Amino acid sequence: MYIEKTFAQKFRSFLTFAAIPLFAFSVVLVIPFLVGVFLSFTDWNGIQAIDSFDYNVIGLSNFTAALSDPTYINTLVLTFAYVTLVVVITNVIAFLVAVLVTSNLPARNFFRAAFFIPNLIGGVILGFIWQFIFSTFITRLGDLTGIPLFQYSWLVETDKAFIALVIVGVWQLSGYMMLIYIAGLVGIPQEVIEASTIDGATTSQQLLHIKIPLMIQAFTISIFLTLRNSFMVFDVNLSLTRGGPFRSTEMATLHIYNEAFISQHFGTAQAQAIILFVIVAVVATTQVIISKRLEGRAL
Amino acid sequence: MSKNTRRIVFVLFILVLTLSVAAVQAQDRVQVTILGTIKPEIADPFNEAVATYNAAQDQYEVVVIPRDGDPVQMMTSLSASGNMPTITNMGQEFSLFRDTLCDVTDTTFSQHAFPGTQADVTIDGRVYGMPITIEAFGLLYNQAVLDEAVGGTFDPATITTRSELAELLAAVDALESTEAAIHVSGLDWSLGAHFTNVMFTDQSADAAERVAFIDALKAGEAALVENEVYAGWLDTLDLLLQYNQNAGSPLAPTYDDGVLALGLGEVGFWFMGNWALPNLFEMNPDVAYGILPVPISDDPATYGNTAISIGVPSNLVIDCAQSTPEEQAGAIDFLNWFVTDPVGQDYWVNRFNFLPVYDTFEIQPQDAASQQILQYAADGLSLQWMNNLYPAGGWQAMGASMQKYVTGQIDRAGLAGELEAYWQTVE
Numbered sequence: 001m002y003i004e005k006t007f008a009q010k011f012r013s014f015l016t017f018a019a020i021p022l023f024a025f026s027v028v029l030v031i032p033f034l035v036g037v038f039l040s041f042t043d044w045n046g047i048q049a050i051d052s053f054d055y056n057v058i059g060l061s062n063f064t065a066a067l068s069d070p071t072y073i074n075t076l077v078l079t080f081a082y083v084t085l086v087v088v089i090t091n092v093i094a095f096l097v098a099v100l101v102t103s104n105l106p107a108r109n110f111f112r113a114a115f116f117i118p119n120l121i122g123g124v125i126l127g128f129i130w131q132f133i134f135s136t137f138i139t140r141l142g143d144l145t146g147i148p149l150f151q152y153s154w155l156v157e158t159d160k161a162f163i164a165l166v167i168v169g170v171w172q173l174s175g176y177m178m179l180i181y182i183a184g185l186v187g188i189p190q191e192v193i194e195a196s197t198i199d200g201a202t203t204s205q206q207l208l209h210i211k212i213p214l215m216i217q218a219f220t221i222s223i224f225l226t227l228r229n230s231f232m233v234f235d236v237n238l239s240l241t242r243g244g245p246f247r248s249t250e251m252a253t254l255h256i257y258n259e260a261f262i263s264q265h266f267g268t269a270q271a272q273a274i275i276l277f278v279i280v281a282v283v284a285t286t287q288v289i290i291s292k293r294l295e296g297r298a299l
Numbered sequence: 300m301s302k303n304t305r306r307i308v309f310v311l312f313i314l315v316l317t318l319s320v321a322a323v324q325a326q327d328r329v330q331v332t333i334l335g336t337i338k339p340e341i342a343d344p345f346n347e348a349v350a351t352y353n354a355a356q357d358q359y360e361v362v363v364i365p366r367d368g369d370p371v372q373m374m375t376s377l378s379a380s381g382n383m384p385t386i387t388n389m390g391q392e393f394s395l396f397r398d399t400l401c402d403v404t405d406t407t408f409s410q411h412a413f414p415g416t417q418a419d420v421t422i423d424g425r426v427y428g429m430p431i432t433i434e435a436f437g438l439l440y441n442q443a444v445l446d447e448a449v450g451g452t453f454d455p456a457t458i459t460t461r462s463e464l465a466e467l468l469a470a471v472d473a474l475e476s477t478e479a480a481i482h483v484s485g486l487d488w489s490l491g492a493h494f495t496n497v498m499f500t501d502q503s504a505d506a507a508e509r510v511a512f513i514d515a516l517k518a519g520e521a522a523l524v525e526n527e528v529y530a531g532w533l534d535t536l537d538l539l540l541q542y543n544q545n546a547g548s549p550l551a552p553t554y555d556d557g558v559l560a561l562g563l564g565e566v567g568f569w570f571m572g573n574w575a576l577p578n579l580f581e582m583n584p585d586v587a588y589g590i591l592p593v594p595i596s597d598d599p600a601t602y603g604n605t606a607i608s609i610g611v612p613s614n615l616v617i618d619c620a621q622s623t624p625e626e627q628a629g630a631i632d633f634l635n636w637f638v639t640d641p642v643g644q645d646y647w648v649n650r651f652n653f654l655p656v657y658d659t660f661e662i663q664p665q666d667a668a669s670q671q672i673l674q675y676a677a678d679g680l681s682l683q684w685m686n687n688l689y690p691a692g693g694w695q696a697m698g699a700s701m702q703k704y705v706t707g708q709i710d711r712a713g714l715a716g717e718l719e720a721y722w723q724t725v726e
Binding site: 045046048050151152153155157245246247258261262264266 | 369371372374375378379381395396399485487547548549550551553691692695698699700702703706708
């Protein structure tokens with residue numbers, strides 16, 4: 001249909017297919033991002049119009065302020081702990097569940113749907129649902145059973161509140177990752193499996209030596225998505241614990257938000273956001289490069 | 300339909316849509332926007348009041364812009380994008396926005412405001428905001444529970460020292476009908492903004508010396524552990540925590556748990572303010588409440604032992620940087636309506652539960668606690684809201700430290716260290 005020879009024709013098909021998405025992408029992502037980077041070098045106070053230029057360029061002092069904020073460093077450490085736990089647990093659970101629901105389990109479609117549903121609930125609502133569970137349901141359970149673990153709300157003790165965040169993060173993400181693993185599992189050619197069965201491979205041998213190497217791409221995608229999502233956790237953090245008790249469960253993004261809108265240090269917050277962006281970009285790129293190498297070896 | 304007919308129909312459809320939108324906007328009434336409903340708790344009556352006002356005159360139309368999430372976040376983004384609402388309700392944000400606000404000194408509502416209530420929004424003798432109410436916090440009490448505890452009618456004037464309060468707490472605690480004597484909310488804003496205020500405001504009867512105390516903290520020259528008021532204040536906090544309903548997990552209860560506990564008489568006291576009265580009356584309009592000071596020593600003459608913290612929580616301000624003069628006039632007219640029109644006054648006092656700080660009000664609050672607060676104010680027994688002087692992020696930081704103290708993570712010295720460290724980060 002489209003045979004593009006002249007520049008005009010190429011331009012026309014570009015306009016037809018790419019112009020609107022490109023425009024939307026630039027307006028809502030690229031331009032705000034660039035403006036954000038620019039503002040991190042200024043003393044913008046948060047309410048001046050961006051194009052008024054009533055503010056001054058102050059070089060790197062926002063970045064030095066950002067890095068000398070001890071709570072920011074603490075939230076970064078906490079975020080790393082959270083990311084590690086969520087990435088590992090989510091992928092293990094998602095993979096196991098995927099193996100389970102692709103086997104000859106009765107009602108497996110029901111289970112697939114059930115595991116996927118948490119992903120369809122928005123993070124804020126999800127936070128409130130789990131807030132009820134951790135603070136009201138658990139204490140009621142504690143009253144009934146007398147188990148000390150359930151005596152008080154989990155959201156008011158530092159360690160338990162952190163565990164609660166991990167539980168909710170894992171619960172929300174694993175359904176989606178399960179779908180990706182299912183796609184990987186059912187995409188493996190049936191002949192290979194049959195051949196290995198004839199050669200006498202056990203189920204676990206099949207899983208470890210045939211299935212996993214052949215679906216390594218699913219791992220690349222899933223780990224990338226869980227990394228990104230757990231680094232950027234905000235809505236669940238905000239609605240489940242609000243960073244409490246005493247700001248001990250404040251993740252990096254929530255801290256940046258508080259720094260900007262509660263402490264009204266817009267420059268520092270902007271610089272902290274840029275630093276977080278660089279960290280996430282480096283970690284995610286490294287992960288993708290390593291996984292791609294593994295894929296190359298597996299194939 | 301041929302291709303061309305479909306095109307024509309489509310264009311016509313768009314045209315009709317555009318025209319109808321234009322027609323709606325082309326009304327001759329000036330639109331006055333207001334961010335949120337002053338407070339989320341009064342959303343329903345406020346929307347009703349707006350509808351009543353819009354129906355009562357045909358010059359202006361007030362439109363409420365729904366407020367979702369953090370108010371500062373909304374204000375900053377609306378302002379930076381050139382969409383600042385005409386009227387906004389501002390607390391601490393006032394200092395950030397003050398260069399963009401209208402001078403309202405000569406308006407009716409400003410001329411009739413009680414002296415002193417506009418202090419926070421006065422710059423160089425000019426007034427830039429309209430105080431919505433005065434609020435007071437202290438030990439809210441359930442009259443029926445305390446009557447039972449003292450075996451008669453409880454008289455708030457009998458409590459002027461910590462030991463008298465301790466006896467009363469013990470008596471309430473001993474009642475069979477109660478679970479505990481007091482409900483202490485572990486919320487960071489309650490502890491960080493309101494409970495800390497008692498310590499800062501009780502420092503001195505002289506306003507300049509109170510500010511000097513904060514300046515000394517900023518400069519790192521004040522040692523809290525050696526401060527008499529600090530010690531007495533924590534002695535009282537320890538007393539309250541001893542009789543706390545949720546002593547096992549002090550941070551667990553929510554605001555609503557406090558409403559239930561005091562309203563149902565599970566406890567006799569709740570450290571909170573009169574903004575909780577509408578919530579309490581919603582549950583049971585027949586219960587009477589009152590408010591007691593937080594005594595910090597055993598000497599009735601100690602400054603603060605017989606007074607409650609009273610202040611203006613926020614002010615309605617009018618944007619002058621982005622609104623047209625017509626919109627500004629509409630905003631003033633709308634705010635005057637609450638102060639001068641009997642219908643507006645009725646909403647202000649009876650539906651919003653605001654304590655009117657204007658001498659034009661014919662309607663006065665009828666419940667005992669509100670009258671008690673107005674009486675404290677009239678008697679000069681009001682303590683300054685030093686929390687209005689906390690910098691942005693201040694109560695959150697101190698609230699976190701208070702939560703650590705309340706849960707036993709840190710002791711007095713640790714709390715003093717954290718509070719001092721926080722103030723030293725403030726410029």
